[in-house]
Amino acid sequence: MGWVRATVLAWSLTGAAMAQTAPGALPAPTGQVILTVRGVISVTNGNTEAALDRAMIEAMGVVTVHTGTIWTDGTSEFQGVELSRLLAHLGADGTTLRLTALNDYAVDIPATEAVEGGPVLAFRMDGKDLSPRDKGPLWMIYPYDVNTAYKNEVSYSRSVWQLSSIEVLD
């Protein structure tokens, strides 16, 4: 009797663990969705898209970048998740990324931009969460002062604030 119960329990635990780690599965968001990723991704929590809340994004690994921007004064400390890290978590496999903001600003960038030491989806600046009125909740910044190759109009045009969705295109 005890054995049967223990075995059934073990099976259901195994089932639960498998449901969470199965390829292609992402837990459903419990907080407000601040970023939706769709297109050529293999890890989703909807039919074809990944709806992400802040906690899910943070869980992918937070980095800190010290840099100035052309929109802010002096040097700031930004915290967020690298675009490359986020895309890797979602099994993204495309050539172009279409970034869209809350104000419908949109820009296509080559997927090769998503590298370590590259753009960061920042949610915190100088210890304070970015609100939509100060370019949040997600602002794609580059480490402009760390890699000065990012100090140009092309990178500035890709520095989307109030970023709300990413479409991964073939």
Ligand SMILES: Nc1nc2c(c(=O)[nH]1)N[C@H]1C(S)=C(S)[C@@H](COP(=O)(O)O)O[C@H]1N2
């Ligand atoms: N959400 C959002 N991000 C944006 C834009 C925008 O209109 N909306 N403009 C982009 C472009 S084309 C550039 S060059 C810079 C413009 O910054 P500026 O308006 O301060 O000159 O921000 C980029 N990020």
Ligand SMILES: [Mo]
């Ligand atoms: Mo621009």
